[in-house]
Amino acid sequence: MRLLVTRPDEDQDGLAEALRAMGHQAIAAPLLAIxxxxxxxxxxxxxxxxxxxxxxxxxxxxxxxxxxxxxxxxxxxxxxxxxxxxxxxxxxxxxxxxxxxxxxxxxxxxxxxxxxxxxxxxxxxxxxxxxxxxxxxxxxxxxxxxxxxxxxAADCLPEAAIEALGTGAADGVLFYSPRTARSFASLIRAAGLEQTLVTLTAYCLSGAVADALAGLPFKAIETATEPTQAALLGRLA
Known part of the structure; x- marks a missing residue:
């Protein structure tokens, strides 16, 4: 799968490596800057x-x-x-x-x-x-x-996210925090790109993260069985 990764730049490398090891492609789309x-x-x-x-x-x-x-x-x-x-x-x-x-x-x-x-x-x-x-x-x-x-928080969607969503080059989005999910929801609406989500799955670290995406037309929202990265990546299977 091709997955938008919304984590800050500092957290991208290790996660991208883990996704590659599972056969997935990570598309860096950080929504927070540290x-x-x-x-x-x-x-x-x-x-x-x-x-x-x-x-x-x-x-x-x-x-x-x-x-x-x-x-x-x-x-x-x-x-x-x-x-x-x-x-x-x-x-x-x-x-x-x-x-x-x-x-x-x-x-x-x-x-x-x-x-x-x-x-x-x-x-x-x-x-x-x-x-x-x-x-x-x-x-x-x-x-x-x-x-x-x-x-x-970012004041607009990263270009990589806009391109991937606009061209159908993404299959899902990873969310690690309610704040990031709320930011994504706000920015996706501001960009008028809500309908690009109908073929995507949101993968959320917790129920609170999933709740922050309420109202967005994702194909599905998957929630980790426990709030750990291992459990979240397990949902990709």
Whole structure:
């Protein structure tokens, strides 16, 4: 299949490789651009652990050399395997994956950490899904959430997407977040290309992502059985 990939550029390569290994073609059509927040400051606090809810968060902290010098030895709890792999690539050695969503990450933290062991550091984007901080603080943890990057929505569909949709050169679209799905819905309507979707299947990471596509005339909407990339790619079969 020929699939539009709506993830940011930073997340395209690994996914494109996985799709090629399955016999599919990836068409890069990022709807979010990742921009580091240069003025973000991580408190000089003796943290118990680092929490990561996106690969971009892991990459952002890994790019901060001074902070990495004091944080690299911390255990890292990541929301999923992609975030865990990015944390390892950034230089963290003790990394565990919750293999799911924010609720799964909270459960992992409750198993691995103790409220009395010290505060937790959550590095993330300026916009996050779920309430990791509130969920853990309800169990007695202290959590510092620091936004290290922002994800800026595209103001128009990428040219690759317009061409693929207009020429019938796409069979489906991959969506990883409700925000990306909402952006796609808005941009596809603004471009007057809704009817190009009638032969396409939308592949969604979760029910919330699928809900954000309500009203668009996709041939079908497939939802992963769990919010992981492995489960999402499994729907392609």
């Amino acid at each position: 921009r580091p927040l240069a003025d973000a400051a991580i408190p000089d606090t003796p943290y118990q652990a680092l929490l990561v809810t996106s690969a971009n968060g892991a990459r952002a902290v890994g790019a901060r050399r001074r902070d990495m010098a004091r944080l690299a030895a911390l255990p890292v709890l990541a929301v999923g395997e992609a975030s865990a792999e990015a944390a390892r690539a950034a230089g963290f050695a003790d990394v565990a994956s919750a293999g799911g969503d924010v609720e799964a990450l909270i459960e992992l933290a409750l198993r691995r950490l103790a409220p009395g062991g010290g505060p937790l550091l959550h590095v993330a984007g300026s916009v996050t899904a779920g309430d990791l901080k509130g969920g853990l603080e309800a169990h007695g943890f202290s959590v510092d959430r620091v936004a290290l990057y922002e994800a800026v």
